[in-house]
Amino acid sequence: MAYRETKKTRKHKEQVHKQILSVARAAVAEGGFAAVQMSSVAAAAGLATGTLYRHFPSKAELLAEVFRRVTKREVQVMTEIAGSDGAAPSRLGDAVEVFARRALQSPVLAYALIFEPVDTLVDDERLAFRRSYAVVLGRIIDDGIKSGTFPAQNTSVVANCIVGALAEALIGPLVDKTPTTCREREAEIRAIVTFCLNAVSGNQKGIA
Amino acid sequence: MAYRETKKTRKHKEQVHKQILSVARAAVAEGGFAAVQMSSVAAAAGLATGTLYRHFPSKAELLAEVFRRVTKREVQVMTEIAGSDGAAPSRLGDAVEVFARRALQSPVLAYALIFEPVDTLVDDERLAFRRSYAVVLGRIIDDGIKSGTFPAQNTSVVANCIVGALAEALIGPLVDKTPTTCREREAEIRAIVTFCLNAVSGNQKGIA
DNA sequence: ATTTAAAATGAATTAGGATTCATATCTTGG
DNA sequence: CCAAGATATGAATCCTAATTCATTTTAAAT
Numbered sequence: 001m002a003y004r005e006t007k008k009t010r011k012h013k014e015q016v017h018k019q020i021l022s023v024a025r026a027a028v029a030e031g032g033f034a035a036v037q038m039s040s041v042a043a044a045a046g047l048a049t050g051t052l053y054r055h056f057p058s059k060a061e062l063l064a065e066v067f068r069r070v071t072k073r074e075v076q077v078m079t080e081i082a083g084s085d086g087a088a089p090s091r092l093g094d095a096v097e098v099f100a101r102r103a104l105q106s107p108v109l110a111y112a113l114i115f116e117p118v119d120t121l122v123d124d125e126r127l128a129f130r131r132s133y134a135v136v137l138g139r140i141i142d143d144g145i146k147s148g149t150f151p152a153q154n155t156s157v158v159a160n161c162i163v164g165a166l167a168e169a170l171i172g173p174l175v176d177k178t179p180t181t182c183r184e185r186e187a188e189i190r191a192i193v194t195f196c197l198n199a200v201s202g203n204q205k206g207i208a
Numbered sequence: 209m210a211y212r213e214t215k216k217t218r219k220h221k222e223q224v225h226k227q228i229l230s231v232a233r234a235a236v237a238e239g240g241f242a243a244v245q246m247s248s249v250a251a252a253a254g255l256a257t258g259t260l261y262r263h264f265p266s267k268a269e270l271l272a273e274v275f276r277r278v279t280k281r282e283v284q285v286m287t288e289i290a291g292s293d294g295a296a297p298s299r300l301g302d303a304v305e306v307f308a309r310r311a312l313q314s315p316v317l318a319y320a321l322i323f324e325p326v327d328t329l330v331d332d333e334r335l336a337f338r339r340s341y342a343v344v345l346g347r348i349i350d351d352g353i354k355s356g357t358f359p360a361q362n363t364s365v366v367a368n369c370i371v372g373a374l375a376e377a378l379i380g381p382l383v384d385k386t387p388t389t390c391r392e393r394e395a396e397i398r399a400i401v402t403f404c405l406n407a408v409s410g411n412q413k414g415i416a
Numbered sequence: 417a418t419t420t421a422a423a424a425t426g427a428a429t430t431a432g433g434a435t436t437c438a439t440a441t442c443t444t445g446g
Numbered sequence: 447c448c449a450a451g452a453t454a455t456g457a458a459t460c461c462t463a464a465t466t467c468a469t470t471t472t473a474a475a476t
Contacts, residue, residue: 002450154399164376165369198410210420
């Protein structure tokens with residue numbers, strides 16, 4: 001009798017879905033979550049505002065989905081590094097460095113992912129994101145402890161500290177918006193990596 | 209002819225001003241900045257909403273003032289520690305420990321000061337707050353470098369990293385809202401202090 | 417007691433963007 | 447081409463607090 005879902009329609013629907021996500025993602029990368037407005041996203045995607053709501057139940061869900069997608073990629077990259085072979089210190093250094101490098105590459109996006117508060121949904125995702133990072137780092141550290149390269153330590157606290165150190169060190173310059181040179185950035189990355197490696201390898205356990 | 213400002217009226221005005229700040233501060237400590245509503249503050253202070261606006265030009269300014277006050281105290285505490293005599297590692301350890309301890313004492317307030325985004329005014333204050341902290345820590349580290357206790361390093365980056373590590377490590381548990389025991393908290397504080405001391409004292413500079 | 421002006425009141429206004437929904441436009445199978 | 451149902455549209459509606467302001471109350475000085 002009438003209209004059935006068809007390969008063609010399904011495909012189109014998916015296209016639009018993707019298109020919306022892509023536009024929203026671009027908006028976040030451009031100005032952070034705060035800069036995303038449903039009407040702007042719709043306009044940029046060549047759709048009417050209402051149309052967004054037939055793909056996403058709410059703005060919050062749309063943003064959460066954007067967050068999830070971007071984040072997934074980041075964690076994958078990190079996970080790969082963690083799983084590569086090589087000594088724990090080298091892997092840890094790589095992981096930290098890659099994190100730093102990627103964040104400095106898209107600073108607004110990095111800020112949005114790491115800090116910018118939005119709403120409960122996204123905040124939950126952010127929490128999960130940070131935890132994922134900490135878990136990946138924690139695995140490397142555990143490996144190092146097992147193999148005797150690192151001294152015994154409270155892995156999860158240490159992993160969280162590293163995530164925080166990274167976040168803070170990277171966000172500071174972002175906010176200062178002093179247009180740092182490439183050379184300065186490299187020096188900063190090296191300082192951060194050193195900081196983290198020292199923290200994990202150190203032998204000051206007795207002091208505290 | 210009429211109404212002049214008088215000792216009595218001025219005193220009263222100050223009282224109300226203080227009262228508003230106090231109520232607002234309590235609201236922040238209770239539920240973060242997001243939980244503050246002008247009408248609630250007014251009600252809690254026994255005033256009409258409009259009255260708040262004769263003491264503060266806007267909600268943003270009120271919150272910024274609350275932030276400034278709380279923050280000032282924290283930085284003072286930290287500055288005292290930094291200025292005390294004793295070896296750099298011991299002072300650094302104390303500073304980190306005190307920060308951690310105070311934050312765990314009033315977790316919601318700590319979250320609000322360290323993370324919660326509000327508006328431009330407060331965010332600027334937060335930036336200044338973090339920078340103050342980093343500056344204080346940086347001084348200790350510089351002392352340590354001068355006296356040969358710590359190896360040479362990029363003081364400002366390292367100081368930022370410490371602030372971040374502290375923030376992250378302290379906020380994580382807050383959000384998890386697992387009711388940690390006192391013992392666990394102590395262990396965590398120790399882990400954080402160790403982490404920071406290791407990071408600053410480490411000798412892995414060549415690795416990165 | 418009265419005048420003058422500050423201070424307080426709180427209901428009404430405002431603002432800005434998310435969300436809805438009646439209407440119009442497509443798609444599909446017959 | 448038609449009927450039936452899915453989709454798309456975007457102007458109108460809703461929501462939520464901050465902010466305003468006409469009115470009332472209070473304090474000071476004469």
